[in-house]
Amino acid sequence: MGKTLVEKIWEKHVVRSIEGGPDVLYIDKHLIHEVTSPQAFAGIEKRGVPVARPQQVVATADHNVPTLNQHLPIREELSRKQVEKLTENCANHGIELYGLGHQYQGIVHVIGPELGFTQPGMTIVCGDSHTSTHGAFGAIAFGIGTSEVEMVLATQCLMQSKPKLMRINVEGSLNKGVVAKDIILYIIAQISASGATGFFVEYAGSAIRSLSMEGRMTICNMSIEMGARGGLIAPDQTTFDYVQGREFAPKGEAWNKKLADWKELYSDADAQFDEEININAADIEPMITWGTNPGLGIGINGHLPTTETLSEGEKRNLKKAMEYMGLQEGKTLKGMPVQHVFIGSCTNSRIEDLRMVADIVKGRRKNDNVKVMIVPGSQQVAAQVRAEGLDKIFEAAGFEVRQAGCSACLGMNEDKVPAGEYCVSTSNRNFEGRQGAGARTLLASPLTAAAAAITGVVTDVRELLG
Structure with a gap:
């Protein structure tokens, strides 16, 4: 076998x-x-x-x-x-x-x-x-x-201990305005924040293979948010091209030897997984979370769940999350005012993420009621932002560009969201108090975050894409 x-x-x-x-x-x-x-x-x-x-x-x-x-x-x-x-x-x-x-x-x-x-x-x-x-x-x-x-x-x-093994196949082409963050938020919403507990997850399928390395990192980054021990994607030419020439990557003959080994890293056709899930990429729209764990998410045009068909335990959890978030069951998030937008974290602070945001906001200005922070994931990303002139685009839009760090992903530093205020965040967790005591976090992609920054409300980014 x-x-x-x-x-x-x-x-x-x-x-x-x-x-x-x-x-x-x-x-x-x-x-x-x-x-x-x-x-x-x-x-x-x-x-x-x-x-x-x-x-x-x-x-x-x-x-x-x-x-x-x-x-x-x-x-x-x-x-x-x-x-x-x-x-x-x-x-x-x-x-x-x-x-x-x-x-x-x-x-x-x-x-x-x-x-x-x-x-x-x-x-x-x-x-x-x-x-x-x-x-x-x-x-x-x-x-x-x-x-x-x-x-x-x-x-x-x-x-x-050797983990159980799960494969999640995402097949097909992604819709306009849908990116890697939407894929993983959709998966977690489908299987819940505990749906992969005890598993190591391999992501596969044409939609996964079509992603850049930055997109693949976003997917694997949030594996833990559905309870998985970890997640991985088989390396391919996209992987090899990304690694080659980097500061501490193998060079010369060492590279050739490593490359030959890396090309053998894939699951065999008759490999057995403990569980397998299939997802149609066409079913995914821009996603946003509404609750206090990453599994509580909906499509941007969807409605919050209702308690009608839930068990008593599920009803209590739903009501607790909605009370903390100041939301009502059955309502939509679209059009809801937000006070903060955070674009950064180990999930979405790479140069591709920031280019994505710059493409949306170029020539536009942020809403006056929203505070926007752009936090590059590293000094090298920050240098690239300056070299490409993205900082000028962000500053012209009224965004604040900061220095590298985890920043407002978590309440362990000075970059906190005030109690009771809403933040559309490209980070990975929306737990109670994650971004500061009483902060209310809505997880989304860089595109959806950029749209909220411009409009001041939860927005379907496809309306800005034309």
């Missing part, structure tokens, strides 16, 4: 199988940042254990960093201490750090691919749930907890 892509990669990285227990899995690349690494470093130092393979660890500061005046000391005390501790730990253990001021600093899941650290066939971990982003390259990539960060620092290995 044939093997799936996950099985092929997994089996090559098993150091030892524990009878009746997990596998000891070798980790090719370990990405770290300032939030989940301090306790892990303290743990190995307390035990007198060195970092096993510092050359396979890459660090950056992203979650807690300010996105204005990064040349100045960080004002918020806890954030400052965490970033300082990361700097100290990396210096003590010989780990490459791209800290504030470095040309490669940025969101950890943006810099890994753009620098060429992320490659097909790898195992990649990070103390961050959205590590699944790197699966877009045909890698097994997943988030780990702080104790596991310590384990990888000490051994370059991790004990993991």
